[in-house]
Amino acid sequence: MSRIKSRLTVFFEEPFWVGVFEQETDGVMRAARVVFGAQPTDAEVFEFVLRHADRLRYRPPVEGRLSRETANPKKRRREAARETGQRGIGTRSQQALQLAREQSRLEKRESSRARRQAEQARRFALRTEKRHEKHRGH
Structure with missing residues (x-):
C-alpha cells in the first residue's frame, strides 16, 4: 500500500504570495505552484485546499523524499531558519518547478524555430514562383 505525504508552503516571492504544494508517493516527489496574489x-488557504487541491497541475516527478518532521518546535524553527537562509524554501519542489519551466522554454524555442523556418520556406517558394511567372512567355 502506498503512502502519500503532502505539504503546502506559503511564502512571499516579490511581488506576490506563492504556495508550493509538494506531494510524495513511494519516494517520488511532485510539486505544483500556485500564486495567491495578496x-x-x-x-483562505484552507478553503483553497478544499476546493482546488484535486485540480492542481503537478510538474514532472523528481526523485526525493519530503523531510521528516521533528517533534521539538525549537529545533524545527532553527532548521527552517537555516534552510531559508541558505537555499530558500522547498528546494526540491523549486527544482521540479524550474525543470518544468526549462522544458517548456525549450519546447517553445523549438516550435518558434520550426515556425520561422516554415515561414522562410513559404516566402522563398513565393519568390521563386513569382520569378518564374515573370520569365514565362505569352
Whole structure:
C-alpha cells in the first residue's frame, strides 16, 4: 500500500504570495505552484485546499523524499531558519518547478524555430514562383 505525504508552503516571492504544494508517493516527489496574489489568510488557504487541491497541475516527478518532521518546535524553527537562509524554501519542489519551466522554454524555442523556418520556406517558394511567372512567355 502506498503512502502519500503532502505539504503546502506559503511564502512571499516579490511581488506576490506563492504556495508550493509538494506531494510524495513511494519516494517520488511532485510539486505544483500556485500564486495567491495578496497575503492569504489561514481560512483562505484552507478553503483553497478544499476546493482546488484535486485540480492542481503537478510538474514532472523528481526523485526525493519530503523531510521528516521533528517533534521539538525549537529545533524545527532553527532548521527552517537555516534552510531559508541558505537555499530558500522547498528546494526540491523549486527544482521540479524550474525543470518544468526549462522544458517548456525549450519546447517553445523549438516550435518558434520550426515556425520561422516554415515561414522562410513559404516566402522563398513565393519568390521563386513569382520569378518564374515573370520569365514565362505569352
